Amino acid sequence: MKKGLFTKMILAYSIIISIGFIITATILSFWFQGYYNDQKKNELISQGQYIQDVALEYLNQKVPMDIVEARLKKLGGYSKSDILLITNYGLVEAVSDDKYKKFEGNQIVTTDLVELRKGEKHIIESKEYKDIFKESSHIFIIPMYKEEYFEGAIMMSTPLKYMKEPLDKVYSIIWLSAFIAITGSFFILYYFSQKIIIKPLLEINNAVGKISQGEVGKRIVIHSTDEIGELAKAFNSMADSLEQVDRNRQRFISNVSHELRSPITSIRGFIGGILDGVIPKEKENYYLSITNDEIQRLTRLVNDLLDLTAIESGQLSLYQNVIDINEVIRLCITKFGIQVDSKRVNVDVLFEGNSLQVFADRDRIIQVLTNLIDNAIKYVSEGGRIKITTKTKGAKAYISVFNDGPTISAEDLKHIWDRFYKADKSRTSKSSTGLGLPIVRSILSQHGEDIWVENKEGDGVNFIFTLKRT
Ligand SMILES: Nc1ncnc2c1ncn2[C@@H]1O[C@H](COP(=O)(O)OP(=O)(O)OP(=O)(O)O)[C@@H](O)[C@H]1O
Ligand SMILES: [Mg+2]
Known part of the structure; x- marks a missing residue:
């Protein structure tokens, strides 16, 4: 260059x-x-x-x-x-x-x-x-x-x-001045083009080379306000994004490994115990059922991860149809019968009209509702209340899933959509992976729809999402 x-x-x-x-x-x-x-x-x-x-x-x-x-x-x-x-x-x-x-x-x-x-x-x-x-x-x-x-x-x-x-004298003065001016301008030109263009470009080039070799922390130190300065600034912000992506990737890998390690460790322990005869024969079934649970948890984790990756990479296409969201909600609630009973939760359903037609991928919306209701049951207080509401406004349907109980802290609110984020470690069950909300959000953004959460102070937590009406 x-x-x-x-x-x-x-x-x-x-x-x-x-x-x-x-x-x-x-x-x-x-x-x-x-x-x-x-x-x-x-x-x-x-x-x-x-x-x-x-x-x-x-x-x-x-x-x-x-x-x-x-x-x-x-x-x-x-x-x-x-x-x-x-x-x-x-x-x-x-x-x-x-x-x-x-x-x-x-x-x-x-x-x-x-x-x-x-x-x-x-x-x-x-x-x-x-x-x-x-x-x-x-x-x-x-x-x-x-x-x-x-x-x-x-x-x-x-x-x-x-x-x-005298004429020769003046000629020599004129030509000597021209020579001095030409060499002077040459040096000034050399200095400024080195300082203003060449050096910064070399620095940018150098940084690009370093980043492409994996040094994502490399930045360009150019403070000028001209086009080159702008280029350096744009380049640095691109490097910031790359660094962020790299950090997310590392965090993701470490999270996945961590999530995989604990079930594998316990499965290996139990099976090893059975094989070695450390676990008595009459307890074998009990430990095998725990092992089975762990395997189910592993399967869910892997499925969730595959789902999330597929949705985010755009590999999963949507099959959108006209569906009755009220009917889908009813179906999802019935699936949670056992959990609802065991936690003695009251589930209220408040529909606007008997049916509400929306345009969406039925299976994916079931996935969204399942995750939200699962969370609501998981985080509602014992004997608490869950309220699922549908409402319409213009071309949109608003579906909200509310549960009473403690609200989400401001700090956690910023992260609940991040993969593997589990806010209250003591309250989240062992089977939680922290992938539920990221999957929910990805599905809805693939639909071109929105989801947000509202804390109702002293009351509970309300997740609201939108769908297209037909
Ligand atoms: N209804 C809710 N009430 C209070 N906190 C909630 C609610 N829903 C989600 N959260 C908080 O958001 C975090 C992330 O939720 P998310 O559904 O992504 O993960 P999870 O429920 O912990 O795990 P998973 O859904 O994979 O089983 C939860 O750990 C919890 O702290
Ligand atoms: Mg969840």
């Missing part, structure tokens, strides 16, 4: 940044070149102007030669240029440097003279000029007029190296 994403990102951003800076530097260089040339031209023109007055006076024999030459020398030294004073016939009249003395009286401006006379072109720029200026130079010829008559010209030649010196 590091190589792929990181390299691509850095490469893409670096190319974009470099192109940006190179374009900027090129535009800036071109602009500066134009600007500099204009400036230089203006400077030379105004320098030319400085000697123009004296030159004109000299050409009209109003000032002596040495004054003009002194001016030319002064200006030439100041502007690092060689300056020649040209007459209207193109002859060299005066020079700024003695090495040009030999050209005095020579006609050096010929074809350009025509242009200059016309006054069309005031400045002629050229890199080299005949064999006078050998060095590669920038040459300006500024014509001079007196009352519209062409009187002569001033020729100023500046070696290119002097012209380009």
